């Protein structure tokens with residue numbers, strides 16, 4: 343079931359208010375996203391975020407989306423086979439009986455949490471595993487002595503998808519005017535070098551849950567100085583039903599006054615029953631939205 347937030351009437355990326363504004367699926371529709379922020383992205387920024395979504399689907403989630411029958415904007419163009427290479431040539435396996443993979447990026451903590459004044463973090467020390475989806479009937483593959491299939495896993499693409507989701511979620515839940523958002527600058531100016539500063543994993547082991555995805559945020563006190571007293575951290579878990587990892591994004595900072603406005607916004611959200619339960623009323627404030 344789709345859940346709509348109040349319309350923003352402003353592009354949450356570039357601030358444009360004059361254009362006709364489109365809606366933003368916070369988690370892409372192609373990943374079973376069901377929460378929508380209406381009137382929140384201009385044409386240009388909408389193109390940018392759709393491109394991130396498209397590349398992520400190609401480079402990260404190609405086989406799992408097909409095998410688990412995720413939604414597609416163009417269902418008529420959905421492939422019916424996945425391609426493998428064997429000694430005797432190319433093998434086409436039907437989607438209903440195919441191997442697939444899903445990436446598990448184990449990132450470092452966001453650089454911000456390690457040293458907030460140092461910006462030159464990189465992905466060194468991060469690792470990639472993948473979950474293999476097994477075919478229902480492996481006999482089809484037994485006739486080939488060996489076979490391979492290729493799947494790209496691109497860490498910057500993954501991180502960009504995470505910051506896009508985190509920014510949309512924070513804008514919807516907290517109101518874009520109530521915090522100093524960092525993500526638009528990174529996305530609009532393609533500052534890939536800042537991704538390891540704001541994106542990371544949390545040192546926890548995740549067991550599968552019943553949800554397609556899970557989102558929540560926390561607001562923590564911060565001694566950043568100059569009237570900036572809090573930072574906002576969003577946690578994202580895609581493919582939670584498969585045991586997908588939790589990735590976290592630092593989306594920005596806010597002042598004491600900003601936090602007061604955020605509290606009022608959260609109370610209103612609760613009143614409207616737009617989101618799940620508030621687990622803590624004071625810092626860190628955490629709200630879970632699950633599908």
Ligand SMILES: [Zn+2]
Pocket residue numbers: 353354355356357358383384385386387388
């Ligand atoms: Zn825009």
